[in-house]
Amino acid sequence: VAAPETWVLLGASSPIGRAFAEQVARNGSHLILAGRDIEDLEATAAHLRIATAASVEVSRFDAGDLSSHAAAAEGWAQQPGRLNVVLLFASMPEQQDMDDAPDLARDCIATTYLGAVSILHHLAPHIEARKAGTVIGIGSVAGDRGRLKNYIYGSAKSGLHTYLAGLRNRLARSGAHVLTAKLGFVDTALTWGTPGVFLVASPQMVARKCLAAARRKRNVCYVPWFWSPIMLIIRLVPEAIFKRLSI
Amino acid sequence: LAARAERAGDLVKVIGEDRRGGISIYGSGRSYGDSALNSNGHSCLTGRLNRILGFDEATGLVEVEPGVTFRQLMDVFLPKGWLVPVTPGTSFATIGGAVAHDVHGKNHESDGSFGQHVTEIDLMTPDGSLRTLGPRSRPAWFRATCGGCGLTGIMTRIAFRMRRVPSGYVRVAKRRLETLESFLEAFEESRDASYSVGWVDALARGRDLGRGILETAEPAADARPVAAATRERAVPFELPLSLVNPMSVKAFNAVYFHSASKEGSTALKSYRSFLYPLDAVGDWNRIYGKRGFHQFQCVVPFSEGGNALRRLLETISSSGAPSSLTVLKRLGPGRAGYLSFPMEGYTLAVDFPNSAAVESLYRDLVHVTLDHGGRVYLAKDALLWPEAFAQMYPELGEFRQVIAELDPAARLQSDMARRLQVRPC
DSSP states (O other), X not given: OOOOEEEEEETTTXXXXXXXXXXXXXTTOEEEEEEXXXXXXXXXXXXXXXXHOOEEEEEEOOTTOGGGHHHHHHHHTTSOSEEEEEEOOOOOOOXXXXXXXXXXXXXXXXXXXXXXXXXXXXXXXXXXXXXXXXXXXXXXXXXXXXXXXXXXXXXXXXXXXXXXXXXXXXXXXXXXXXXXXXXXXXXXXXXXXXXXXXXXBOHHHHHHHHHHXXXXXXXXXXXXXXXXXXXXXXXXXXXXXXXXXXX | OEEEOSSGGXXXXXXXXXXXXXXXXXXXXXXXXSSSOOTXXXXXXXXXXXXXXXXXXXXXXXXXOTTOBHHHHHHHHGGGTEEOSOOXXXXXXXXXXXXXXXXXXXXXXXXXXXXXXXXXXXXXXXXXXXXEEOTTTSHHHHHHHTTSTTOSOEEEEEEEEOEEOSSSEEEEEEEEESSHHHHHHHHHHTTTOSEEEEEEOTTOOGGGTTOEEEEEEEEOOOOOOOOOOOOOEEOOSOOSSOSOOHHHHHHHHHHHHHHSOSSOEEEEEEHHHHHOXXXXXXXXXXXXXXXXXXXXXXXXXXXXXHHHXXXXXXXXXXXXXXXXXXXXXXXXXXXXXXXXXXXXXXXXXXXXXXXXTHHHHHHHHHHHHHHTTOEEOGGGOSSOOHHHHHHHOTTHXXXXXXXXHHOTTOOBOOXXXXXXXXXXX
16 A cells, blocks of 8 residues: 555646646545635535545635635644645736736735745645655746746746745755646636637646656656747847847 | 636626627537537637536436536446446537437437436526526426527536446347348337447448348446547548548448348447447548538437338438438437427438538438428537428427526527527517
């Protein structure tokens, strides 16, 4: 019998969260589906219990409610065995809307960066204490370079990438692993119907690739892979030229 | 323009807004007709609402979201010894679509239509309210929703009973019949079979007219484990020309007809390969080329059976239109909705590559069907016209009353609803 293992999915009602849940449920792990839409999470939990015989619990979690994070992390850490975490939630309002209403920009950062760092920082000691575990942080190609179309969201993801790199450095000392998965366009509500969106990946593919990369102890990966050369080129464009572009 | 509901909570937004051109409800797009399409309007995609919400091991009662497919249910439940009570010929269809077209399977005579197994539906109507319908609790709304082609609202939960099966296999008996008379007799004799389906050589004429192969099947009490989904082979691209032409079909039909013996033979088949033979080849429709194909499916009463089928088959074979997938089945009286297709009789389904000549052939076939008191299946139809539709579906008046009540602003729309003037103009 494999050692008991728990997966905490933060933001589990997103399509990518559901895809992760379906895939880790097949390995017989214990799942904690964390998020705000309890009714929706309960439906996913019911589905997983029927379709996979996994043990699943639903946990109310609000990334924006920072004061609740310590207790939430404490609660999840009651589970025995390895503690794995997938950080899925983010908030991505339209850049134009944030330019018009700066308060909206603050909300985007509060969820995408502050909320993410806060909950992971509360979980980190529990993972360290177990001397094992995996953290998968869902990042974004938007975080690789600030650009006109989504630089608030991009800056939050960029900050998250830096945080995850530091966390990787810290947890490596206790044998736990951190994967930063930088996603391109994924077929979710964020991209649905948006003009100019191309090379869209399915949530199932994203979850599969991320889990495979984490198993191989990759540190940073692009999903789908071809965003790696694309973002390399985008990073190499000199700022003097880049600032005139609108890509 | 399409809106996709990522979760049930999104639906109020999607359906509640007044959108130009109205909105249709689109599952997996497996219907051959235009009931899910809404040109110049909006569509709501239900594919992501695909969770199994509950299952009672004692009774087999399952509750699902509308985007759950027959394939998902088979993957999850067949290994546990449960099967859907009724299924259409493709496992890619959704349960929502199965209710909206009140589909039937190869077991209609004994088990009825899909809607007859449904115990409860949660329906979100265009005003955003959620109501629970059952065959007894709100019978008129229930009868309008089963077979109602998505015009009453969006189903958010569908409950129906699965059935126990002894294994993942059926024992299939197969034999070839040389004439239409012997075919219908053989069908009659196998009335008690759990499943029965006939394939007809639609190009055969004269004394060969109506020749074909009859397959019957019974659940097998075989202990072999359930076959996993086979690796899919797919047609990689849309062919520039249809591969389905009179010559290829004539050759195919002759070879296929003679592949079955006169004396009959039996074989063990998985439910997957027996119920969903076409699913083994992904994107098979591409062999028809980019113009695609039409399917004509009608039912004619038993009393008219031989004559009506003879006329239909003569019309098809003399037109020379190539049909390789011609299916003949017996239907019982079971139907769950006002616009349900089934009536006691023979149902014939014929595929034709799309061409200029198809429309006139289709019209001819509709007239033969009307002459014999039959009707055309809306799930397969893209060419019927309003008068013929009204004549074939005598409960249209009741249906209209319900949708006028549930959707007074006529927000739910589809190409089919407009083409057939489902709402009176």
